[in-house]
Structure formats: structure tokens, C-alpha cells
Amino acid sequence: xxxxxxxxxxxxxxxxxxxxxxxxxxxxxxxxxxxxxxxxxxxxxxxxxxxxxxxxxxxxxxxxxxxxxxxxxxxxxxxxxxxxxxxxxxxxxxxxxxxxxxxxxxxxxxxxxxxxxxxxxxxxxxxxxxxxxxxxxxxxxxxxxxxxxxxxxxxxxxxxxxxxxxxxxxxxxxxxxxxxxxxxxxxx
Amino acid sequence: xxxxxxxxxxxxxxxxxxxxxxxxxxxxxxxxxxxxxxxxxxxxxxxxxxxxxxxxxxxxxxxxxxxxxxxxxxxxxxxxxxxxxxxxxxxxxxxxxxxxxxxxxxxxxxxxxxxxxxxxxxxxxxxxxxxxxxxxxxxxxxxxxxxxxxxxxxxxxxxxxxxxxxxxxxxxxxxxxxxxxxxxxxxxxxxxxxxxxxxxxxxxxxxxxxxxxxxxxxxxxxxxxxxxxxxxxxxxxxxxxxxxxxxxxxxxxxxxxxxxxxxxxxxxxxxxxxxxxxxxxxxxxxxxxxxxxxxxxxxxxxxxxxxxxxxxxxxxxxxxxxxxxxxxxxxxxxxxxxxxxxxxxxxxxxxxxxxxxxxxxxxxxxxxxxxxxxxxxxxxxxxxxxxxxxxxxxxxxxxxxxxxxxxxxxxxxxxxxxxxxxxxxxxxxxxxxxxxxxxxxxxxxxxxxxxxxxxxxxxxxxxxxxxxxxxxxxxxxxxxxxxxxxxxxxxxxxxxxxxxxxxxxxxxxxxxxxxxxxxxxxxxxxxxxxxxxxxxxxxx
Numbered sequence: 001x002x003x004x005x006x007x008x009x010x011x012x013x014x015x016x017x018x019x020x021x022x023x024x025x026x027x028x029x030x031x032x033x034x035x036x037x038x039x040x041x042x043x044x045x046x047x048x049x050x051x052x053x054x055x056x057x058x059x060x061x062x063x064x065x066x067x068x069x070x071x072x073x074x075x076x077x078x079x080x081x082x083x084x085x086x087x088x089x090x091x092x093x094x095x096x097x098x099x100x101x102x103x104x105x106x107x108x109x110x111x112x113x114x115x116x117x118x119x120x121x122x123x124x125x126x127x128x129x130x131x132x133x134x135x136x137x138x139x140x141x142x143x144x145x146x147x148x149x150x151x152x153x154x155x156x157x158x159x160x161x162x163x164x165x166x167x168x169x170x171x172x173x174x175x176x177x178x179x180x181x182x183x184x185x186x187x188x
Numbered sequence: 189x190x191x192x193x194x195x196x197x198x199x200x201x202x203x204x205x206x207x208x209x210x211x212x213x214x215x216x217x218x219x220x221x222x223x224x225x226x227x228x229x230x231x232x233x234x235x236x237x238x239x240x241x242x243x244x245x246x247x248x249x250x251x252x253x254x255x256x257x258x259x260x261x262x263x264x265x266x267x268x269x270x271x272x273x274x275x276x277x278x279x280x281x282x283x284x285x286x287x288x289x290x291x292x293x294x295x296x297x298x299x300x301x302x303x304x305x306x307x308x309x310x311x312x313x314x315x316x317x318x319x320x321x322x323x324x325x326x327x328x329x330x331x332x333x334x335x336x337x338x339x340x341x342x343x344x345x346x347x348x349x350x351x352x353x354x355x356x357x358x359x360x361x362x363x364x365x366x367x368x369x370x371x372x373x374x375x376x377x378x379x380x381x382x383x384x385x386x387x388x389x390x391x392x393x394x395x396x397x398x399x400x401x402x403x404x405x406x407x408x409x410x411x412x413x414x415x416x417x418x419x420x421x422x423x424x425x426x427x428x429x430x431x432x433x434x435x436x437x438x439x440x441x442x443x444x445x446x447x448x449x450x451x452x453x454x455x456x457x458x459x460x461x462x463x464x465x466x467x468x469x470x471x472x473x474x475x476x477x478x479x480x481x482x483x484x485x486x487x488x489x490x491x492x493x494x495x496x497x498x499x500x501x502x503x504x505x506x507x508x509x510x511x512x513x514x515x516x517x518x519x520x521x522x523x524x525x526x527x528x529x530x531x532x533x534x535x536x537x538x539x540x541x542x543x544x545x546x547x548x549x550x551x552x553x554x555x556x557x558x559x560x561x562x563x564x565x566x567x568x569x570x571x572x573x574x575x576x577x578x579x580x581x582x583x584x585x586x587x588x589x590x591x592x593x594x595x596x597x598x599x600x601x602x603x604x605x606x607x608x609x610x611x612x613x614x615x616x617x618x619x620x621x622x623x624x625x626x627x628x629x630x631x632x633x634x635x636x637x638x639x640x641x642x643x644x645x646x647x648x649x650x651x652x653x654x655x656x657x658x659x660x661x662x663x664x665x666x667x668x669x670x671x672x673x674x675x676x677x678x679x680x681x682x683x684x685x686x687x688x689x690x691x692x693x694x695x696x697x698x699x700x701x702x703x704x705x706x707x708x709x710x711x712x713x714x715x716x717x718x719x720x721x722x723x724x725x726x727x728x
Contacts (some may be wrong), residue, residue: 028716065696070723079699080720088692129723164725 008108032087034068034170036096036177043102049109051117052188054101057093058123064090068166071130079132083166093177097122100181108188120184127176129169133161137176141184155183217340234262234281239320241295246300246318254280254296254320261286264320275471278336280320287326290332293325293345325519339364346397350454354410356390356462360438362412363472367439368394369413375400378440391463394440407451409473411463413441444470471496475534476503478550481512481595482563482577483526490575492707497531497577499625505533508575520593526600528592531563531577560585563600565654 015100063069069084085092094112101110110120124139138156143149159172219276244267246252251392254262262282270277282290313319320336323344342365344347349463361381368376380393396404440462444450471494488510497505510527512693520528535549553561560582582601 002308029719051490064692066696067699070721072721078721088688130724131721133724133726135723161723161725162727165722166720168725169723185329187221 028170029082031082031084032166034086034166035086036089036092036170036174036175038171041099043099043107045111046102046106047108051113051114051119052101052108052110053119054094054098054110054112055119055121056112057090057097058121059090059093059127060125061078063124063127068170069128071128071136073131077128080166084118093122093127096174096177097181097184104182105185105188113166118143118188122180122184127173129161129172133164135159135161135172136164136170137180139172141180143184143187144162150179150185153183153184153187155180157183192367195523203450208528232284233286234283235290236265236332237280237282237290238272239273239280240334241298242275242338243653244278244573245275246298246313247278247320248317250646252283252319253568254322255299256286256289256322256324259320261289278320287330289322289324290330291325291345292327292329292331294327294334295323295325295337295344296320296334296342297340302339306427313709331396342377342394347395348401348403349396350393350401351379351457352404352454353395353457354392354394354458354462354465355387355438356392356412357388360412361390362392362438362440368396369439369441370400371402371443374398375403381505390462392440404454405451406443406454407444407448408454408460409463409469410440410442410460411466411469413439413466441466445473445488449673471503473636475532475536476546477508477532477534478546478553479508480531480533480553481592482529482531482598483524483590483592484529484565484600485526486565488527488529488565488575489531490567490573491577492574495574495576496568497533497579501537504535505531505656506703508532516593525710527670528595529565529577530595531598553598554589557579557589557596557598562603563597565638589631615716 006132013074062077062079065079066084066089068080068085070078071081072078098110098112101108118140120143122139122141124137126136126138129135136156137157138154139154143151143153157176159176161172237285241247247264249264249266253260254264256549260283262602264278264281266279268279269275297320298318299321321343323346325345327345360376364378364381366378367374368378376394376396379390380391382391382393383389422591468524491507491510493510494508495507495510496503497507507529507561509530511531517524517528533549533553535544535546554664561579562582562584563577563579565575566578568574578597580601584599584601586599590599666676
């Protein structure tokens with residue numbers, strides 16, 4: 001009986017050791033979530049304004065995910081493990097553009113849905129911070145007011161980070177969207 | 189030294205010493221013991237026999253054992269080629285006291301893993317290696333050279349039972365080891381399969397073990413039970429097969445037909461016919477017969493040997509020769525241009541009662557021929573075009589029975605083209621007798637009735653038209669419902685949102701799936717990734 005009880009203790013100890021190997025004692029780093037809109041914004045009600053529709057923004061495949069992206073070199077990007085967008089980036093960009101355009105243009109109203117109105121399609125090709133401290137936003141947008149009137153415009157905007165880090169990078173990315181909205185507004 | 193002193197000095201006693209020392213007994217005794225051991229070894233040495241096999245697969249000299257009921261009784265000493273090189277001779281030393289297993293009819297074979305229709309055998313030799321086993325015979329004579337079997341025997345010489353020979357002319361081929369079944373119970377197996385080139389028949393040697401050998405009588409009939417048979421009758425569809433093993437690999441069944449008596453017991457080996465199936469026992473059995481001839485004016489194409497001869501659907505015989513032959517016909521009657529078909533009428537097919545002799549039936553047939561019995565060729569199988577002989581009573585009585593040589597002629601009923609012509613004549617005469625005037629009046633009335641029916645049908649068409657209008661309205665309603673699914677509709681928007689959500693979820697899954705693909709055990713043993721690299725500032 002004593003041998004049996006010793007054997008049980010040995011087996012239990014072995015099981016604890018084996019299972020203990022599966023446990024990672026090191027705590028993972030904290031996870032951060034970011035939003036493009038830092039604070040709610042309002043604009044005055046618009047009457048008789050020209051309606052515009054901002055269509056859903058098209059992003060490159062590698063940005064169709066919640067992880068933030070960091071560009072390491074000309075052809076290499078890094079998908080972060082602990083820094084995420086809190087909302088869908090496509091909807092966030094669309095929402096920011098609509099808000100910003102509505103703020104800067106009182107003669108027009110911008111929304112994501114309208115019937116017979118001018119449509120603005122935005123195609124983003126690059127939108128990320130770089131390892132060297134730059135933030136890039138490039139692509140093109142199309143203004144379509146019917147079959148007879150279509151115009152395509154490209155944009156390439158850049159901003160620099162002073163201190164670095166993803167907090168500042170997200171703020172810089174937001175400012176680039178303001179610049180893009182201003183650029184679109186000029187072309188209307 | 190003076191004389192006194194010389195007297196007092198002891199004189200040596202001289203004794204004659206034995207020339208044979210006792211010590212020499214030791215080698216002598218050792219020699220005796222040694223010789224005794226040699227004699228004992230010689231006396232108990234094994235018996236060397238030679239087993240002839242087709243090949244030496246699995247056999248290893250000085251390792252392979254010879255066993256009887258899993259007890260070692262000898263060892264394989266060496267393997268060599270036979271003188272003609274066609275076989276291998278396995279030289280085996282059998283233990284001295286196991287000589288009783290070496291009867292002239294003893295059987296030796298190699299036990300090795302085998303997979304066959306009868307299952308898997310010798311599985312244990314995968315680990316232990318092959319060995320030779322013996323089935324002792326019962327011959328009073330012993331032998332030193334045996335021809336080894338390539339497969340285990342179905343029966344041993346000491347097994348009680350009976351060995352029979354089944355001769356088959358066709359049907360599904362059978363294999364050694366296939367079961368012999370009596371009313372669903374396996375009572376033996378096929379031991380040998382040989383093809384006799386001269387008789388062009390397959391000969392199956394079967395063994396039926398005791399006590400089932402007493403079931404075999406002179407009236408026992410064997411049939412091939414491979415596969416299954418489907419019988420459709422008024423009771424429904426019946427699928428029949430003897431056993432799963434015989435269904436897959438074939439087998440033999442036997443029984444005594446219901447119309448036959450038990451017969452005498454068979455105690456010695458003899459030949460039986462193996463019928464291709466159970467029905468063939470009734471169809472192909474040999475009966476006493478009466479021979480008749482039918483002189484046919486039409487074609488006999490499709491009429492084969494053994495085609496049925498039926499009387500109103502009851503089989504009473506077979507076609508012996510569809511065409512008697514030019515030479516014989518010419519000998520009997522050179523001017524005869526009809527085709528002589530020889531048939532055998534087998535009365536025992538319809539009665540086993542011995543009160544009705546063959547001669548009695550012959551007399552009856554002659555009487556029936558006089559009163560109008562006639563034969564005709566009718567189609568037995570519309571797919572193959574096979575014909576059969578059908579006997580029936582007609583109104584054409586004959587005064588004298590016709591003979592064709594020694595054959596009694598059964599009159600040929602009009603068939604084929606002649607029959608069609610006659611029937612056409614009958615039809616025309618019936619048409620002539622038809623009351624055409626009354627028929628015309630009836631037709632007029634029928635046309636009037638048809639007119640009324642047409643008016644009624646018009647009403648029905650109108651009703652159908654209103655139904656079609658209703659269907660049209662339903663389709664319009666459906667079209668309005670489907671408009672709700674246009675791009676600006678709430679349902680469409682909801683659907684689009686759901687698809688977006690699905691796409692987003694799939695995108696979120698991608699890094700996780702890539703990680704799993706890169707490192708499948710990361711679900712259990714995952715190290716936390718290092719902290720992310722931060723974008724640098726221009727003025728940190």
C-alpha cells in the first residue's frame with residue numbers, strides 16, 4: 001500500500017511538471033485600440049444643399065484587418081500584434097471624410113446613402129506610418145455625377161511624427177484624412 | 189663389514205609387480221561411457237525425410253520447425269533444389285519417437301499467412317515465422333519422401349466423411365475451399381478443381397464430413413449456388429442465396445428433388461453432375477422419353493437443342509434435334525421438303541407414378557394425335573428470339589397417324605406466315621359479315637354526341653382562361669414583393685451589412701490562421717509575441 005501511495009505521488013508530481021511546461025509565466029504586453037475620430041463633431045443643419053454620396057472606401061487587402069500596419073522598408077510591412085483599430089477602418093475613413101466634408105462645405109451635404117446624386121469613390125493604396133517616422137496616405141478618388149461627368153484624381157499626402165509611437169501616428173493619419181477631405185472639396 | 193654384520197642386513201624382498209596399473213581403468217571407463225553416449229545418440233537420432241515443395245517461401249534451414257498440433261516434432265535441416273530443378277527438396281529431421289506421423293499418405297504443408305476467399309489464416313506466423321505442419325495418414329506403410337501441399341488440405345486422411353466428384357459443364361467456376369451447403373448448413377468443402385480436357389468438363393472433388401455424408405444418396409442432386417437468384421411470382425419478389433460466403437465466392441448446394449424418392453445411400457466415392465443452378469435440375473435432368481417428329485413448314489431459326497416442349501404451358505419434354513439432318517432426312521424421304529424436328533416427350537416430368545408406363549403414354553399420345561393434337565413453334569423469348577415447341581389440341585382430327593421413318597409424326601399446326609394468312613382470311617370474312625349500315629347510323633349518333641362534348645369543352649377552356657388570369661395577378665404580386673430586394677431596399681442593405689461583417693470576420697481570422705499554419709501547436713504551446721516595433725519620431 002505504501003508503494004502504491006508513493007507511486008501516486010510520483011505520478012501526480014510528473015503530471016504537474018508536464019502540465020507546468022505548458023504554462024507561460026511571462027505576461028504578454030498590453031493591447032491598444034485606436035479610433036480615428038478623437039471627439040464627436042457636429043455641423044449646422046443644411047437646407048437646399050447639393051447632395052453627395054461618399055461610397056465605401058476601398059482599402060488594400062493587407063489593411064482589411066483590425067491590426068495596425070507599420071512600413072519597415074520599401075517593400076516590407078509589419079502587422080502589429082498589440083495595436084488594433086477599434087472600428088472597421090473602411091467605415092471609419094468613410095465616416096471621417098463625410099464629417100470633415102460636411103464641416104468644411106456648407107453648400108453641400110455628404111452622406112453614405114442618397115438616390116440620384118454625385119458619387120465620390122475613394123481608393124486608398126497606402127495608409128500607414130513608416131518605421132522612419134513618416135505617415136503616408138495615397139491613392140485616388142473618383143467623382144461621378146453621371147455618365148457624362150466623371151473625373152479621377154490622385155492624391156499622395158505625407159506627414160511626419162515628432163516623438164514617434166502609434167498614438168501620434170494615428171493622430172497624424174487622422175490629419176491626413178482632413179487634408180484629403182479638403183482636396184476632394186476643392187475638386188467638387 | 190664382517191660376516192655377522194652381513195647376515196643382519198636385511199635383504200630386499202623382491203616381489204613381482206603387476207604390469208597393469210589400476211589407474212588405466214579410468215580411461216577405459218571413460219571410453220565405455222563415451223561409446224555408450226555415441227550409441228545412445230545413434231539410437232535416438234532423428235529420422236531424415238524429404239518434403240518436396242514448389243518453392244521454399246518462408247522456410248529457413250535449421251530454424252523452421254515441423255509441428256503437429258503446435259508441438260515440435262522435427263526441424264528443417266537443409267533446403268536444396270530437386271534433381272530437375274523444378275522443385276525444392278526440404279530435408280527434415282523428424283524426432284525418433286515421432287515416426288508414427290510418417291505414414292505414406294501423411295500430408296505436409298507450410299503454414300504461412302494466407303488471405304483468400306475463405307478468410308485470413310496463419311496470421312500468427314507473421315511474428316513466429318512459417319513452419320511445416322503434418323496431418324498424419326492412416327496407411328500401414330511409412331515413407332521418407334513426401335510431396336508437400338501448397339495449400340492446407342480441406343480434409344485429412346483420417347477425417348470421417350465421403351469424397352465425391354462433381355462434373356460440371358458450365359456455370360460459374362468454383363474454387364478450392366468453397367463451401368458445400370445442405371439447406372443452409374455448411375457440411376463440407378471443395379477440395380480439388382481440375383479441368384478434364386478430353387470431356388471438356390470441370391471436375392470438382394468435394395469432401396462431405398461425417399455425419400453429413402449419410403445425406404448423400406443416389407438421387408442427390410448438386411447445383412452451383414454462387415451468386416443469388418431472383419424469383420418473381422404471385423407472392424412477390426424473392427431473392428435467394430445460400431450463404432454470404434457462397435454469395436461472394438461461390439459454393440455448392442445439394443438436396444434431393446421433391447419429386448424423387450430418397451434413393452440408396454452412397455458410401456463410396458462416385459461422380460455426380462453439378463448443375464449450374466437449382467432450376468437446371470428439373471430442366472436438364474435425364475428422363476425416360478418418347479421420341480416424336482414434327483415436320484415444320486416454317487423456319488426453325490431460334491430453335492435450340494433442349495428447348496422446352498410444352499403442352500398448354502406445362503413442360504413435358506425437350507427438343508432433341510432441331511433439324512434431323514439432310515442425310516437422314518434424305519434416307520427416310522428424299523422428297524420431303526419440310527424440316528423434321530425430333531422431340532422427346534418425357535412423361536416422368538408430369539408424373540412420378542409408376543402406374544403410368546412409357547408405353548401407356550405412347551398409346552395415349554397416338555390417341556390424342558388422332559383427335560387433333562398438333563405442335564407449333566412459338567416464341568419462348570422475345571429478346572433472344574428463341575423458339576419452343578408448343579402442343580395443343582386443335583379441331584383438325586386425323587384418320588391415320590403419319591410416320592416419318594420410324595418416328596411417329598405429331599402434326600404441325602399452322603404457324604407463322606401460314607397462320608397469319610389464315611387469320612387474315614378469317615378477319616376479312618368477319619369484316620364482310622359486319623352490319624355496316626347499322627354501324628354508320630351509330631357513327632352519326634356518336635358524332636352528334638361528340639359535338640355536344642365539344643361545346644362542353646369550350647366552357648372548360650373559358651374556365652381555364654379565368655384561372656390563367658388569376659395566375660397572372662399572382663405573378664404581378666410576386667413581382668411587387670421582389671421589388672423589396674432592390675439595392676436601395678432595407679433588406680438589401682441588411683444583407684450587404686451582414687456580408688461586410690462576414691468579410692471582416694474572415695479578415696480578422698487571417699493572421700490567426702497564418703499563425704496556426706506556421707506553427708500548428710501554437711494553440712497549446714504559444715509564446716507571447718514580442719512587443720510591437722514603434723514608428724520612430726523625427727525629433728524624439
